Amino acid sequence: MEAVILEESISASAREGFDALLQQSLRASLVPSDSSAEIVVIDDVATIDAKKMVVLTISSYLFRLMVMFHFTPDAPTREHFARLGRTSVAEMGEQGFMDAIAECGNLCCGIFNRELGRFFPHLGMSTPNVIDRQCAAYLQRLNCGHIRHLAIDMPEAPRLYVSLCVSAYDTLDFAVSAQEQVDTTGELELF
Secondary structure (H helix, E strand, C coil): CCCCCCCEEEEEHHHHHHHHHHHHHHHHCCCCCCCCCCCEEEEEECCCCCCCCEEEEEEECCEEEEEEEECCCCCCHHHHHHHCCCCCHHHHHHHHHHHHHHHHHHHHHHHHEEEEEEECCCCCCCCEEEEHHHHHHHHHHCCCCEEEEEEEEEEECCEEEEEEEEEEEECCCCCHHHHEEECCCCCCCCC
């Protein structure tokens, strides 16, 4: 049986909540602890010139969301992820670079998943998958009720892009208060 996606079933408050929790997760996972970041909304995915994406999903009985981390395997991006992993670009290698990006995506979505767990029970998260950026042209075909593209600007780092797509199977309405939007870095979660 095929699931029915409800396009208009995500409230404005829920959209804001998904956006706020994602931004909190991005700051905790992609921004070095000794740095700051500005995260801005961009309207058109066509302006993202990255070559690849790391994609993760978080699913429940009520929704499925995908988080896409756009990247180009160039020198500035390699340096940024080497810095996050506290290693050198030379030590990282090609597979180490891909693993570092996938692990940052996994860390971000793990934080996002944990925070969403305060509002929704029974969440599951996928493993990271690397796909070609051309797949982003088909995001509208996923029949998502909420799509958000973000640009992350940090000193001494390339501009990074992240996309969020949420498909609802039922009405979604929750609110994230200002007190709940605190940085929760440094916590260890055991599985």
